[in-house]
Structures are given as C-alpha cells and as structure tokens.
Amino acid sequence: MVSVTKYDLTGCSAFCRSCQRATMTSQPLRLAEEYGPSPGESELAVNPFDGLPFSSRYYELLKQRQALPIWAARFTFLEQLESNPTGVVLVSGEPGSGKSTQIPQWCAEFALARGFQKGQVTVTQPYPLAARSLALRVADEMDLTLGHEVGYSIPQEDCTGPNTLLRFCWDRLLLQEVASTRGTGAWGVLVLDEAQERSVASDSLQGLLQDARLEKLPGDLRVVVVTDPALEPKLRAFWGNPPIVHIPREPGERPSPIYWDTIPPDRVEAACQAVLELCRKEAPGDVLVFLPSEEEISLCCESLSREVKSLLLQGLPPQVLPLHPDCGQAVQAVYEDMDARKVVVTHWLADFSFSLPSIQHVIDSGLELRSVYNPRIRAEFQVLRPISKCQAEARRLRARGFPPGSCLCLYPKSFLELEAPPLPQPRVCEENLSSLVLLLKRRQIAEPGECHFLDQPAPEALMQALEDLDYLAALDDDGDLSDLGVILSEFPLAPELAKALLASCEFDCVDEMLTLAAMLTAAPGFTRPPLSAEEAALRRALEHMDGDHSSLIQVYEAFIQSGADEAWCQARGLNWAALCQAHKLRGELLELMQRIELPLSLPAFGSEQNRRDLQKALVSGYFLKVARDTDGTGNYLLLTHKHVAQLSSYCCYRSRRAPARPPPWVLYHNFTISKDNCLSIVSEIQPQMLVELAPPYFLSNLPPSESRDLLNQLREGMADSTAGSKSSSAQEFRDPCVLQ
Numbered sequence: 001m002v003s004v005t006k007y008d009l010t011g012c013s014a015f016c017r018s019c020q021r022a023t024m025t026s027q028p029l030r031l032a033e034e035y036g037p038s039p040g041e042s043e044l045a046v047n048p049f050d051g052l053p054f055s056s057r058y059y060e061l062l063k064q065r066q067a068l069p070i071w072a073a074r075f076t077f078l079e080q081l082e083s084n085p086t087g088v089v090l091v092s093g094e095p096g097s098g099k100s101t102q103i104p105q106w107c108a109e110f111a112l113a114r115g116f117q118k119g120q121v122t123v124t125q126p127y128p129l130a131a132r133s134l135a136l137r138v139a140d141e142m143d144l145t146l147g148h149e150v151g152y153s154i155p156q157e158d159c160t161g162p163n164t165l166l167r168f169c170w171d172r173l174l175l176q177e178v179a180s181t182r183g184t185g186a187w188g189v190l191v192l193d194e195a196q197e198r199s200v201a202s203d204s205l206q207g208l209l210q211d212a213r214l215e216k217l218p219g220d221l222r223v224v225v226v227t228d229p230a231l232e233p234k235l236r237a238f239w240g241n242p243p244i245v246h247i248p249r250e251p252g253e254r255p256s257p258i259y260w261d262t263i264p265p266d267r268v269e270a271a272c273q274a275v276l277e278l279c280r281k282e283a284p285g286d287v288l289v290f291l292p293s294e295e296e297i298s299l300c301c302e303s304l305s306r307e308v309k310s311l312l313l314q315g316l317p318p319q320v321l322p323l324h325p326d327c328g329q330a331v332q333a334v335y336e337d338m339d340a341r342k343v344v345v346t347h348w349l350a351d352f353s354f355s356l357p358s359i360q361h362v363i364d365s366g367l368e369l370r371s372v373y374n375p376r377i378r379a380e381f382q383v384l385r386p387i388s389k390c391q392a393e394a395r396r397l398r399a400r401g402f403p404p405g406s407c408l409c410l411y412p413k414s415f416l417e418l419e420a421p422p423l424p425q426p427r428v429c430e431e432n433l434s435s436l437v438l439l440l441k442r443r444q445i446a447e448p449g450e451c452h453f454l455d456q457p458a459p460e461a462l463m464q465a466l467e468d469l470d471y472l473a474a475l476d477d478d479g480d481l482s483d484l485g486v487i488l489s490e491f492p493l494a495p496e497l498a499k500a501l502l503a504s505c506e507f508d509c510v511d512e513m514l515t516l517a518a519m520l521t522a523a524p525g526f527t528r529p530p531l532s533a534e535e536a537a538l539r540r541a542l543e544h545m546d547g548d549h550s551s552l553i554q555v556y557e558a559f560i561q562s563g564a565d566e567a568w569c570q571a572r573g574l575n576w577a578a579l580c581q582a583h584k585l586r587g588e589l590l591e592l593m594q595r596i597e598l599p600l601s602l603p604a605f606g607s608e609q610n611r612r613d614l615q616k617a618l619v620s621g622y623f624l625k626v627a628r629d630t631d632g633t634g635n636y637l638l639l640t641h642k643h644v645a646q647l648s649s650y651c652c653y654r655s656r657r658a659p660a661r662p663p664p665w666v667l668y669h670n671f672t673i674s675k676d677n678c679l680s681i682v683s684e685i686q687p688q689m690l691v692e693l694a695p696p697y698f699l700s701n702l703p704p705s706e707s708r709d710l711l712n713q714l715r716e717g718m719a720d721s722t723a724g725s726k727s728s729s730a731q732e733f734r735d736p737c738v739l740q
Helices: 017-021 039-044 056-066 069-083 099-113 128-141 171-179 200-210 229-238 267-281 294-310 325-334 389-397 413-419 434-442 459-471 483-490 495-506 510-522 533-540 548-561 566-571 576-595 608-622 687-693 696-700 706-739
Strands: 088-092 120-125 150-154 157-159 166-170 187-192 222-227 244-246 257-259 286-290 319-323 342-346 359-364 367-374 379-386 406-409 626-629 636-638 644-647 665-673 678-684
Touching (some): 099 187, 099 222, 120 200, 171 200, 171 434, 187 200, 483 495, 548 665, 548 678, 608 687, 696 706
Parallel strands (some): 088 244, 120 166, 286 342, 286 359
16 A cells, blocks of 8 residues: 555645545445454455545554553443433543543544534634644544544634544634634534633633523534543533543553752753753653743743753754744644654643653643733733642643653642642633623623633623723624624634724725734734844834834735745744744735625825824724823823833834834733733824724723823814814805805
8 A cells, every 4th residue: 555645735646545535435334443453454444434445554553542541431432422312421531641632533433423414523622733733643543634534723724624524623713613603503523622721712612502502503412521630520510410431540650749849049940950960861751841931931942952962962962842832833843753852841831732642751840921811900910820730730640651750840849739729720710801702792692791601700801891892882782793793703803903904994004904913913023132233133124113013014014025034034033933824814814804895905004194094993993002101201101090001122112222202192902010011012193093083982981080181182172173164164155155
C-alpha cells in the first residue's frame, strides 16, 4: 500500500484516500479494533469511515490507544451513549487518561453505526490551539485525511468538508453558531470537552442545553460532558444525576511533589536553574515548565535557549519550546518526535489540554496571571493568583510515567493548602458579558439572568452588559434585539467594535475600519520594548500622527506591502503570526459584510476627510471608552467613572521625541488596572464628535465631573447653533415670498 501524507491539503497525490473513496464499494460497519495487527489481516481490514484499507501506522497507534486508561471504559461508554434516555452522559477522568482523543472517536463510531442519519459529531475545546492539535492527532489515529472525515473549526480557519463526520471546534465559535440562524441542528453527538476549564462558552452551552431552548436541534441529540473528577459532583447536580462513566486510574506509582521552603523572588530564574539541573543530570524524559504569564514564558525561553548551548551533554542540546495562544501553528513542534530532549514552557493553557506522553518532569510555579473584568468601572484587572488545587494536581500528574518522573513545586506545601481554591474560577464570573448577552438575546432569551449556569454571574455584570448594549442601540424599547443588534450579533467581534465597523458604512471608511477591526481583534501590536536603536527607529517609522488606531492601520498596510515577510516583522518587534491572523480575519469580515449586503467604500487612508470619518466611526462604537486629560500632564480621568489612568508605554504619544502636550481628549481600546493604570491603543478625538454621536441619555447618565459639565456646555452650544441655523434658513426661505 502506498503511504500518503495526511496533513497536506494543498494538492492530490497519486493515491489520495479521498480520490479512491468514490470507487470503493460500501462496507458493512465493523470496528477497526476487531482486526488484529498481523500483516495478513491488515490487508483485509477496511476502514469503515472511508472504505480504504488500514495502513500499518493505524495498527501502531491502535496499540498505544489500547494501553490508555480510558480503554477499559470503552464498552460502558458506548452502552450508555446508546441506551441512556436522557441523552446526557458524563465522563470523568484524570488528565492524560485519553479522554480527549478516544471519546470523539467512539462517538464517531456511534454516529456511523446509526447510518449518518443523526448528523455529525461536534467536539468543543476551550482553546483554538487544542481543537487543531486534537484534530491532527485523531485523524492520524483513525487513519483518515484531515479536512475530510475529520476536521476542525477555529477562528479564521475552517478545515472541514461536506463529508466531515467528526469536527473539533472552539467552544466560543460553536456558541456563535448556536446563537445565529446558521449552523444549528447539524449534530448527532455534542461533546463538551474539558468542562473543568470553566470557559464562558462551555458553561453557556451547558446552560442553553439544560434550558432546552435550542428548538432547532434534533430531539434525540446526545450530549457528552467530559471533565476532571474534581468538577464531577457539581456537574452531576447540574444535569440531574445522569449516568457517569468513570475512567480507571492509571496503574503504577505517581510522582511525589518536591516543595521549596519559600517562594523564590525570581520565578523565571528559579525555573531556568531547575531545568538546567535536570539537563546536567541527564534524567530521561521531556520537561514541562509552568509560569504565570506569556511575558515570563518568553523570558524563560530566551534565557534557556542561551544557557543550554553551554552545557556539556552527550547528546544534542535540549529544544526549548513555548506553548501559549500566540504560538499559532508553531505549537505542532511540541508534538513532533525529536532526537533531543524537549523543554516546553507554558502557563494555564496546558493545565488540562495538550497532554504530552513524553513529559516526565514538571516544574510548577503555582501561579497564574489572569485578566478579571470589573463591570462597575468597565476595566480589567491583571490578577496574579495561586492556581487551584485541581490545577496543581493536574500539573503533578503530567509527570507520571514508567518509571515515574519528578514534580518540582516552586512554593512551600502550605502555599496551596492555605490560599488555593479547590477548583478553577468560572470565567463567566470574571469576563465582560456583553458579547454573551448579545448572543443570548439572539436566542430570544428575554432575561439572561434566568438562564441556568453552573455558577450564576453577578447581577451587576449582567446589568452592565444590558446597559452597554442599550447605549449601542442593540436593544429596542422592549429589551429585545433591535435590527441593529441582530446585525451586531453576526460579527465575531466585541459589540462596540462591531458597532464602529457598521458606523463606517455611514462615514465611508469601511476599508480602513475592516483593517482596524482585524488588528484590534487579532494582533497585540508592539508587545515589548525595542531591543536596539535600529529597531526603535523602524518602529517610529510605522507610527501615525493621529494615534495608535491609525498606527495599527499603517502597520498592517506596511506588512502587506512587505509580502507578509516574517523577517520584516522580527526587525520591528512585531508578532508575525498575529499579523497573519489579522489578514485572515479581515478577509472573513469583508466576506461577512458582502454576504449581508452592507455598503463598502474605497480605501482613502491618509486623506483629511478619511481622518475625520475614521474618528467618527470609532466614537460611534467606543463613546463608553473616552478619557480627558485633567491637568495637561497626561493624567486622564475616565469619563464613565472617577479613575485616573496613564497612557501605556507603547502608546505612540509617549514615544515621540519632541516634547508635546498630551492630547486633551482620547478614545481608548482597553483600560487595565495594574501597577500602573494604563490606557492602551489610544487616539485623540474632538469632544464635539462625542456630543454629536453618543446617545443623549448616555451623556445625561455620566457621573458629575468637570468633563461632564464641559460636554453639556458643548451640547447646549451646538443646540443653539443648530436652532439659529434653522431660523436663518427659514428667514431666507420667507424673504423671497415677501418680495413676490
């Protein structure tokens, strides 16, 4: 049998499985495990999903699958999936037991046995990277071509086809599909994986299913909720005591954690030294390092990459690999077989997802850096906090193996016992809920507070979300979605950004707002200080006099003109992967606007008229995020509350050489409360635009301040001017009549 590369979707080889599929006769469904791995039998065994003979690779992976702890529960799971009258099955097992790879395959077998009559199998993941990685692995284990029978859907990347039976999907993308008129009713089995991650989308999907409000879904939909044992009691109570499939614990010894006496003052340095010590001992197995933030991950990788080159080792020096959301497709290097030891540096992303069988050593900082949204002041807090006991146990279990590895905890044992919560914090209690409420309203759920959640969000968070949507004109007088709100819910953007994009249709700056919307969603811009004077000069050349928003457009245009060159990005300290993602997202947004027949406009970036139009479009969506310099020194008082903030160090107004007075009124994209309260992505606006474009009842509800008084004076002056203009026009109209 000719070997075929399964992951190359750009062309068709001489013996492509998808091309041969049409010529094969239909085969009766027989599970592949019924066939033994002997050469004689493997020539007869036929894959029931595509009708082609199994490859030798399939049998190699089958042996690995059968050695997983979950394999002992295979028959029990399929029996519950078939016979359970409630349609809900819980699966509870420890990280690394094989849940995320085997459960989807068994659900696909179940759907195939029912003759494709009940739709496809959709598996949700809390992170896009996890959805892509699992699709690659499962397609390999099932001996199928990725993008055909097995596929995945993540932002800006839909690797599925008309014959896709098993689809891995980012949970937030699936929630968007559920809320819209598209994409509902296409599932026979819905698998909600990694429920213990407590993502907003996963909790919301469970609430919607529990409330039985998805009227377009088939009545015999099977729901499989996969979780860690720590969350099992809560899920059992939430779903009304459904059947639970327990995965047996893996036999053998488990690593006993080694605790430090005190918390090190420099976590990155302590982690690096621990990795180097393991390398010097040449203990077998790969290393997994947990640090709180992406910034510390980058620092650790840079330091280790320098240090490991000086080690005197028998083999190749270790390969240091980062693992976080901005890694993009480079995450696949984490799974590749290497002759050298791998040192994977990550954070909370790998607490439950991304199981790596080769890991035998774990170094855990015991901390995570999270953004927590405060609805009262519409701001995010950067919170450095202990991980939960559930996360700590999951990290420790990453080091199990034969023989068991080691787990070094960079904190004393009492640290987690005294300060750590038992479970991860539910994200629905920590994020801005405006997007979620918009989607719930799309499903005609009048009162979002009445929806079932595993943990109910704070009432003030829901009220703030409803108030913001009302200011954006997304709600009508009855509190339902307005026509504008329906259109806003179609966009995979924050509501205020979607409103600015729609406003650009009125102000003839659609081309520029498409670029800006993509950049604000995908690309973080400059994420670190320049490393040299040359790099600083190259960055300043990309800055625009109108502020950070126009600078982002200028960065994107220059990136496209460079031919999306990665070296060009590196020379300027730009994130090449994020800019590529922005390019894809821009195309997706343009296609969406064309599909719903919104008017477009020609590019005019740089003209004076376009400059004013772009400001008006931004103010139309971001009038809630405006600040005023109170004393001329860059101390900005936020309009919606009394907090004072500074411009971010990456703001173009801060990096200009010539001394200049900070702009008196600015519009910002984010306000983060940290050691220095920062406004990020800032541009100057004229207060007259705010009076003209913000809803009058928003201005009336502002807290008392000098800024509010100034805006009211402007509003009165503009009203008098308008009245005078109307009177003059009327007089001019009457005078000719008198003369006649």
